[in-house]
Structure formats: structure tokens, C-alpha cells
Amino acid sequence: MFLYNVSIIIEDSVHQSLLDWIKQQLLTNGDPALKLLKMLYSPHEGQTYCLQIVVEDEQAIEDFKAGLIQNLQEHIACNYQDKAFIFDSVMQYIPQQ
Template identity: 80%
Template structure:
């Protein structure tokens, strides 16, 4: 593995009342043409009310992260603002893999 690999994570916290609608949109609209390495995960035993999902992708450089942010993550953010204001929110994090050998 490249020593400069990054994991980009976007957590999505959704109120139960709109959960299914946003989840369906993510699967149909966001992931249908997304980067093939982008994964959707559901957080089990979340400390938050509602449902928590994560979009995660492993990338080789910070420019690729910015490209994802300016593409599908911006689309997600805009969709949430228009359709789910105050019922869903997202936050992101970037982690760098640390070689252990």
C-alpha cells in the first residue's frame, strides 16, 4: 500500500422520519454514477438519534479528495439543504493510513 493513502469519510445523520427517502436518493442518484471504490456503510449502535450512514473511499492524494468533495459530496449537501433542512446533516473527516511495518 502506498504510504500516502487516505481514507475520506462522510458521515450522514438522518432523522428517522426522512431516513428512507434520503437513503433511497443516495443509492439511486448519488451512488449510481459514483467512483467505483466509494462504499456506503450503516453505522450500528450509533450514539446519535435517527440513522447514521457513512460514505467512505480510499484515495491516493488530497487532490482526489477535493475532487470527491466538489462533486458527489457537494451534490449530497445541496440535496440535504433543499429537501431535509434540519432533519439531516453531514460531516467529513480525512484520515491517513500509517504503515505499521
């Protein structure tokens, strides 16, 4: 199993409008496994949010990136250039036994 995390760092001046857009996209996505979190005590200026999803394999990550994440990247590039950016990470669950 894998955890795919996308962190979104947004300037305070535009964070609410981008957050509203993200929430709307999540409503239309309809995937209950997809979670939106706000990072508390972020070391970055502005606001930091994370989109996280747990998937079975790396192909599911690629599929997710080709959908919602690509839309997010395009939306930021068109509307929030130099005011928001994203970075992602992939983590694999390790059995405790």
C-alpha cells in the same frame, strides 16, 4: 493513502427517502472504491450512514468533495433542512513498519 469519510445523520422520519437518493447517486457515480455503510449502535438519534472512499492523495479528496459530496450537501439543504446533516473526516494510513 487516505480514507475520506462522510457521516450522514438522518431523522427516522425521512431517512428512507434520503437513503434512496444516496443509493441512486452511487449508481450513477460508478466508482467501485466508494462504499456506503450503516453505523450500528450509533450514539445519535435517527439513522447514521457513512460514505467512504480510499484515495491516493488529498487532491482526490477535494475532487470528490466538489462532485458527489457537494451534490449531497445541496440536496440536504433543499429537501431535509434540520432533518439531516453531514460531517466529514480525513484519515491517513500509517505504514506498520
